[in-house]
Amino acid sequence: MQLKRKLTGALSFASCSLLGLPTAQAESQWDIETAVMYYSEKNRVTAIEPILGMKKELNDDEFLKLKFTLDSLTGASASGAVPSTQVQTFSTPSGNDTYDVAANETPLDPTFFDTRAQFSLGWDKPIKRTLRRNLGFNISKEYDFTSIAGNASWTWDTNLRNTSYTIGANIELDWIEPEGGAPLPLSSQDPGSSPPILRDGNSKQKQVYDLLFGVTQIIDRSSLVQFNMSLSLADGYLNDPYKLVSVVDSTAGPNEGEPVDQIYENRPDTRQRSALYSRYKKQLTNRDIFSISYRFMNDDWGIDSHTVDVSYRLRLNNGYFIQPGIRYYEQSAAHFYRYFLLDSDAIPETVTADYRLGELTTQTIGVKFGYSGNKNNNWSIRLERYTQSGESHPDVAIGQLVNQDLYPDVDATIIQFNYAFLW
């Protein structure tokens, strides 16, 4: 005999009387997470980043997430120019002022300070029993940079085999308004030259499109493995408007290798990237957790990179934990990366001396310690040491450059404090 009515409302009311439960829905609270990160490169950039995250359950299994991030950066960053045996003078990014760099020192642009504010919103809800959808929106603003982005992803659980599939897409639009206007790529930045330095006062734009496919597979009660593949296309103004490439004297003699001109870099208008990521996570019988991941990235700028990340969380008594971890990263140089250009060569169409696009390796060693025993109140503190190095004495070095460090190491210390609570 078919029952054609929906019984759950009346049934629920009846069982509340049976069990003595209040019939109102439980109050939902905000899950708040706060963090402050301090990042400091030796003699270079220092950043402080406070973050506030808020999460609330709207309906059964449906969540709203908000996040506010503030980044405050100060310090100096390598401009891409090479060191010289003489004092050098450079223009500041705005072109209105100059700064001097001592002999035999890596030129750093010392006017590097900026504050960035970012807000993101996420809405995560189940749309069918085994399908979840996540929609997100992101906006970010800095002195010379504005970005808005939207993303959507779907996760499908196939319960029978404890497998989840994810597909997602992200679109980002950026507006770049460099201080003093964007310099004409490959033009000279020599402050004494004439005709005057060419600048473009219009704002520059770029778009980034991302696509992601992922699979998460539960292997057994205590372990899982995850694979992701992502594709990314960036299109538009991809240059760093403040980075320079040195043109050096190629003539044999006392000035060989001395910079004779500094030009602004130029990168291609598009960048296609693809990445493969895999991760394995296992909880051991003593409740410690071991995690290892590997990522391979490849793009049409000639950069290939590998990242390996290993961490081990030791469960201590009473809800405390300690988690050491190491990460190793290496990348090959972009095909248009040069330590410097020779004045006897034609200037290539695309060229950069930005160390971040060069051949480099990094190691990060860190430890995290915290308390996760109580969901109403948990915290952690993280300390990491980051070292980046590259080829300081490449074979292409000539003249005085043979004695200079053309790829100085970057050392940084990172301290982060997290605190989460319910409100």
Place this chain on the structure above:
Amino acid sequence: MASPCEVLIDSQDLALAHEIAACAVGEATRIEHKFSRYLDGNLIYQINHSPGEFVDLDAEADRLIAFAFQCYELSEGLFDITSGILQKIWRFDGKHPVPSQRQVDELLPFIGLDRISYDKKRLKLPEGMQIDLGGIGKEYAVDQITGLLRNQYKPGILINLGGDIAITGMRQSEEQWFIGIEDPDRSQQASSMLKMRRGAIATSGDANRYILHRGKRYGHILNPKTGWPVEGSPRSVTVGADTCTDAGIIATLAMLQGRYAEEFLERQGLKHHCHR
């Protein structure tokens, strides 16, 4: 309770875990002793052995009987605690034959909750009728234990009485509880996984108890109105709801919908899983 029972406690404190377990076992035992129809002398025994006489109910028994009446009405008679006497003629162990229609007809006049008198916390059964709280007792016990533990203890606790499950709250790590649903064809192996953040789940059906009669497969949940099992029942139904009691009633009713089980469950708007 005739099934494996366990309490999972998300805490590092062993002494606390022992205390919680003792509390849960205490409450489960108390409910079983009071409402089991296998124990002589308890309240149910008195009710079933006092034909034609009113028996007084305490507050808890009164709430359960009132609830049984409400379910009887909501289910249009399909959920009926007086239908237990059918077990005299129906045994789903593969050894006993299917009863005859005459045997079923003989019992039908003694089934029907509307035939018993219930008012002012007193219950009177006519001669030949019995009540059996087996259909809600285990789920009720899960909810009672969950409520008791939730009020007194902070850690997330999962109570599992033979597949009827409720949680007091989330795990410390904020991860959900993962519950494997046994594959009827391969016992001890999970065929699918449910994730729970709150509430309860109950499973009705036992894939190993069924009858094949004249080439048709019948589940072991009996229809109180016909005295027969329902054709085309799923092998098991698992339902998620705020309380284990709700989940159990809906799961039982779903089994009784036979081949319309999925349609019924979709209409109820609760998370569910049917095994066929």
